[in-house]
Amino acid sequence: MIKYLGSKRRLVPQIVALAQAIPEARTALDLFTGTTRVAQGLKAAGFTVTANDCASYSGVLAEAYIATDAAAVDSTRMMALLAELDALPGERGYVTRTFCEDARYFQPANGERIDAIRAGIDRLARTPTERAIALTSLLEAADRVDSTTGQQMAYLKQWSTRSHRTLSLRMPTLLAGAGRALCEDARVCAARDDVYDVVYLDPPYNQHSYYGNYHIWETLVRGDAPESYGVARKRTDVRTTKSVFNLRGAAWNALRDVVLTLRARHVILSFSNEGFLSNAALRALLVERFGEVAMVPVDSPRYVGARIGIHNLRGERVGEVSHLRNTEWLFVAGPxxxxxxxxxxxEAAVLPADPDASPFQEAS
Ligand SMILES: C[S@@+](CC[C@H](N)C(=O)[O-])C[C@H]1O[C@@H](n2cnc3c(N)ncnc32)[C@H](O)[C@@H]1O
Structure with a gap:
């Protein structure tokens, strides 16, 4: 699995346990699926899962891990394809020039391997499923040899230890069973006629754009060689591609639209105490739509980047963060x-109701 800001790696067991505790729940939607970790946890627990996210790289991960039935994959053919891709000689292309010479996210030898494998996938993958599995394998292989703290707004000043390893493809561990991958804006997806027993909501919780923070994965999946800018060599369309969920003024109404339109018996929502929406307002919104809400606080270590320290755009360490743990709240709404x-x-936390709560978290 790729390193990802806001990934719910540590919360998957709790979220899956909550979903399993909902009587007769069989179908689930993970509306902001990111790495698909939660969707995978739900699929592994027997749910029929739809995974959605507006990012192309997330769409590819969802196609491989959620929409693909492992039992239907010709694993001999797939392993042979990955071996053939892995054996391609490196070739200097867009990734090498942009992310290894203009910037230093990967060692040039690995950049050349990424370029060769990416072009090879377009030539050699015979079906959309093969393409999704091969791209997933490439994303994960590139993530294992990058030189960042896990976000692509900067690379490290000194090469990371892992960047010296040779990039190599592995077969992703696929799951058996049916599922669906969608790559839509959350509000569009929530407004579909589809009905789910449980919907998991994990929206971005602050102003940091996933499109900008994971621009390399987006470019790698699209294979579109866009113009780039700045030290981080971001795609120029990062400047104009904004998610409404990253805008303090608009996120509240967007989430409200989602909660009020989606068709679900239960919702599980996670939100960080560091996000810009307040617990009291989120709770009031869920009560308005579902009647009953219970909240579970989960203490967790902060994102790895926070633990590594604050870096400037050149990857130089310029400070320390003030705290290393935060509280993630799990809201369960429904009968x-x-x-x-x-x-x-x-154990649910008991908090007093506050119907006049401001949507916004007090600045700390
Ligand atoms: C907090 S992350 C989800 C992390 C995920 N639960 C995991 O464990 O990997 C939020 C996700 O919302 C996605 N996103 C942002 N704006 C969106 C939008 N308007 N519609 C759909 N997805 C969106 C981002 O691409 C990102 O993957």
Whole structure:
């Protein structure tokens, strides 16, 4: 799995336990699926899962891990394809020039391997499923040899240790069962007629754009060699491609639209205490739509970048962060929400209702 800001790696067991504690729940939507970790957890637990995200790289991960039924994959053919791609000689192309010479995200030898494999996927993958699995394998292989703290707004001043390893493809661990991948704006996806037993919501919680922070994955999946700018060599369309969920003034109404339009019996929403929407307002919104809400606080270490320190655009360490842990809140909304939390073996926090709550978190 790729390193990802806001990834719910540590929360997957709790989220899956909550979903399993919902009576007769069989279908699930992960509306902001990112790495697809939560969707994978739900699929592995037997749910029929739809994974959605507006990012192209996330769409590819969802196609491989969620929409593909491992039992239907010809693994001999797939392993042979990955071996053939892995054996291609390096070739200097867009990735090498932009991300290894103009910037230093990968060692040039690995950049040449990425260029050769990416072009090879277009030539050699015979079906959309093969393409998604091969691209997933390439994204994960590139992530294992990058020289960043996990975000692509900067690269490290000194090469990371892992960047010296030779990039190599592995077969992703696919899951058996049916599923669906969508690559839509969350509001469009929420407005579909599809009905789910449970919807998991994990929207961006601050102003940091995933499109800008993971521009290399976006470019690698699209294979479109865009013009780039600045030290970080971001795609120029990063300047104009903004998610409404990253805009403090608009995120609240966007999330409100999503919650009020989606068709679900239960919702599980996670939100960080460092996000710009307040718990009281999120809770009031969920009560308005679903009637009953229970909230579970989960203490977690902050994102790896925070632990590594603050870096400038040139990858130089310029400061330390003030705290290393944060609280992630899991909201469960729907019939007998408190019972769902109790059956999942968790304890809900009791907070006083505040119907006049401001949508925004107080600045700390
Ligand atoms: C907090 S991350 C989700 C992380 C995910 N739960 C995981 O564990 O990997 C938020 C996700 O929302 C996606 N996103 C941002 N704006 C969106 C929009 N308007 N519609 C759909 N997805 C969006 C981002 O691409 C990002 O992957």
């Amino acid at each position: 007998d929400a408190a019972g769902v939390v109790a059956r999942a073996g968790m």
